[in-house]
Amino acid sequence: MASITRRSRATTDSSPAAAMDRLVEAFERLLARGESFTTISVEELAREAGMARATFYLHCRNKGQLVSHAMQAVQLQLKTAARARLKKSGSYGRAEFQAFMREVVEILFRHRYAIWAMNEVSASRPDMKCVFINGEDFTNELIHYIYAKKNMSEFHNKYRSADLLIVDDIQFIKGKEQTQEEFFHTFNAVTQEGHQIVLSSDKPPKEMGTLDERLRTRFEWGLLADIQPPDFETRMAIIKQKARDLEFDIPDDVVQYIAEKVKSNIRQLEGAVKRMKAIVTIQGAAKNITTAQSAIKDILTESRPIPQTIEKIISEVARTYGANPADIRSSKRDAPISQMRQIAMYVVSEVTGLTQEAIGREFSGRHHTTVIYALREIKDKIDRDPSLKATVNDIIKNVQQA
Secondary structure (H helix, E strand, C coil), X not given: CCCCCCCCCCCXXXXXXXXXXXXXXXXXXXXXXXXXXXXXXXXXXXXXXXXXXXXXXXXXXXXXXXXXXXXXXXHHHHHHHHHHHHHCCCCCCHHHHHHHHHHHHHHHHHCHHHHXXXXXXXHCCCCCCEEEEEHHHHHHHHHHHHHCXXXXXXXXXXXXXXXXXXXXXXXXXXXXXXXXXXXXHHHHHHHHCCCEEEECCXXXXXXXXXXXXXXXXXXXXXXXXXXXXXXXXXXXXXXXXHHHHCCCCCCHHHHXXXXXXXXXXXXXHHHHHHHHHHHHHHHCCCCCHHHHHHHHHHHHHHCCCHHHHHHHHHHHHHHHHCCCHHHHHCCCCCXXXXXXXXXXXXXXXXXXXXXXXXXXXXXXXXCHHHHHHHHHXXXXXXXXXXXXXXXXXXXXXXXXXX
16 A cells, blocks of 8 residues: 655755746757647646646746746856856967857757747737736636735736737636636726737636626627537548648548547647657657557547546545545545545546636535645645655556556
């Protein structure tokens, strides 16, 4: 039976600066694999950096801040190299100059993908300020500003000065009075300047039961569009286009197989193509249906009914630690049960991608801030304790293979 109290002596630098460096390195690795700034999701960044999605937002506001941090790192390295050369005594001739230029080129080449991303951000419309966020992250960022007693004018300026404000999963703010009040003023500020707002949700405004009436009427001002999952022909076209974008040729029978199996959304279709390319490139596998099956296996696992998956996770955590699944869902607060519950929440977040609010509902209606704390706590412990990390990875593996 796995130990729930044992801790490793190994330590990891978990400072904000170190976390940002990890994120920038992960960002550059993803760019090097052929992804672009616009297509890389926060989930991919967090996973590549070995941290939970919630941890990403503890250290970084958005992807744009990562690019800015990367540019600052490049600038610092160039300055350091220049100072080191200037401090050297003696003559500064042709050979020294060539050595310095080689060092500059090496620094720029090392960070070429981040530099390309910066160009991508500014090329199409350098004067346009676009802000993209989802409802949960807007809420979490607002909470962070309030509890950290930060200057709220920074928060206001970030969103209210946007030329284009895109908010995904806006339904997350319903029932949250302070968040709704803040977004009400943000909505007014953006629209009064004649700028655009694009909102997405899982239901129309009139069906958002606890949404402030002032927001409901404003949400109904614009064009309402019902976006359905892509049909079979559209899925095939998307797969082919994503393959072309990645310069990866896929046989028609494989395209058809993926389109038949992956039906949920465009991101999963894109993920299937990327995973297949990785398997073919790294493992030398053939471009056939067998390889496609391996590529989409995890995606199909992710598409399982959420309640069944959560039950499997809770049962697997309980089995691992020799506990009763009912205790994990209960309100018991003794240390071992509390940590099992936190582990279960962490695994649910990693496997299902549910919002923190939704995860809280699955665990006896706990508040989403409790879930945020649990995710942060387990991530920190995993960073310090290789044994716990291995146990959690085994739980995730067993759930996905079940």
